[in-house]
Amino acid sequence: MTTTWHADETLLAGYADGAIDDARASSLEAHLLACAPCRAALSTHADPAALTRMWAEVTEGVDAPRPGVIERALRAVGVPDHAARLLSATPSLRLSWLIAEAIALGQSAGHANVVHGGPREDVAMFGFLVLAALLPVLGVAFAYGPGVDPAYEMGIAAPMRSGRLLLIRAVAVLGASILFAGLGALAVPWRGWEAVAWLLPSLGLTLATLALSTAIRPRVAASAVATGWVVFAIALQMGSGDRFAAFRSGAQLVFVTVIVVSAWVLARRRETFEEGAFR
């Protein structure tokens, strides 16, 4: 198609300055698409720095990839884009993991709801509480480390602190677990505070896993803590005859102590995360 007119200098200057109205700007843009001489003439009116900025914005807007579901969800709740990307690379924050976690906790709490008032309610409730405290430990085991994060070797050679990355991921994993377990607790409202008796154990066990990870690999630490937790819960039940002994006030105090001690160990030994294979 051949154009029959050309934009005059005043119009081009006004367009470059953003001083003309939208209708005239749209009309001119349509013309510019087909008219090379006018495009060339426009370039003499534009500030090169502004053009570079505008081009960068256009490139960013057009080329920036659309992030995945988890990353978009994290950004939607206010997580900065770089932190969202770091979290979206967490194996235990993948959609499949989160769905499995939600199903496990939902099924466990749902079972307690279904058998409400029956002889198996306590058994189902015990299972839900043990699982709710256990899942964040497993999540931390699969959050970061050699053999877990496929890009670990490239990551460890980068300057970002590994301890920080592990903590960011552990907090997100714990947050997701608390959210799912909290929703699960809504299925057994008649149990009162007992429905959230997993909270301190889950915090304690997660922190204990992180503290142990300063000395051994996270997966080994998590395995030890998870085994210890299950043995502790069952042994206490068998020793006291109280199915929920691991969740009573005495045990909750133990977990407060575990939280304090683990936090202290983490603070003291956090530098060991930076050593990677240098430790």
Add this chain to the structure above:
Amino acid sequence: MSLPTVQVTGVEKSFLRTRALNGVTFDAGAGITGLLGPNGAGKTTLLRMIATVLAPDAGDLRLLGWNPGKADERLSIRRRLGYMPQEPGFHRSFTAFEFVDYVAILKEMVERRARHEEVRRVLSLVGLEAQSGRKIRALSGGMRRRVALAQALLGDPDLLVLDEPTAGLDPEQRLRFREIVSERSADRTVVLSTHQTEDVAALCPRVVVMLDGRELFDGTPAELIDVARGRVWLAGERAAGAHLSWRTGDGRHRNIGDAPEGADLVEPSLEDGYLLLVGRRALEEEEAA
């Protein structure tokens, strides 16, 4: 005179009962240093140490003038380091762009627009701009290696550590790789390992041949070629005194070893020098055993 960027002195490393490095000593300054050696020679172990992901059991390591055994100095090294592992792992659900962007974040590039510009730059350098939106799991092996190279180039590092960077690349991609690396080597230090003697001949002003966890040769490619000078000849058949011999495309045998009187000597290649060096040592060890 400035200190070499990489100083490795008497470094040892064992994995259980296997001794991977056995007192290796070498240094590298600006330019490209190529590590050559057979599988199990200790090249990857040495490069992982230079990339600060592995600690030596004994010996001394200095990178960019710092000691990687000290936390704060290690951080300083990592801020100026680019590393491409031999078997790079990827988050396969990421696109090429997202993965390089992820590593850029680990490299402390937080500001999004500047970071994305840098990601586009390095993807363009390795010729992957058109594939930047494709999932890693959908990329070929060669393309994945280019993604790994791209992340190593982020931030234009002063020390570039590349482990088998040309493995899996087609000839055109290898030429592109040579172009990228040679452009960066004028005032930066590149240490790479390879099985491709042509890469060393084409790229490296300096070559270190490793065998059994220590350096066997340290010099220029011309010096490595000289190892085989007067010791490569063509004959109608495999010669009795040859350490190595193979039938070439024209039907004659290329023999490497102690040439007999009147042999049809030919100009040796870097590969001849390397094969003679490694083969001779292996033969000596065999005889000693």
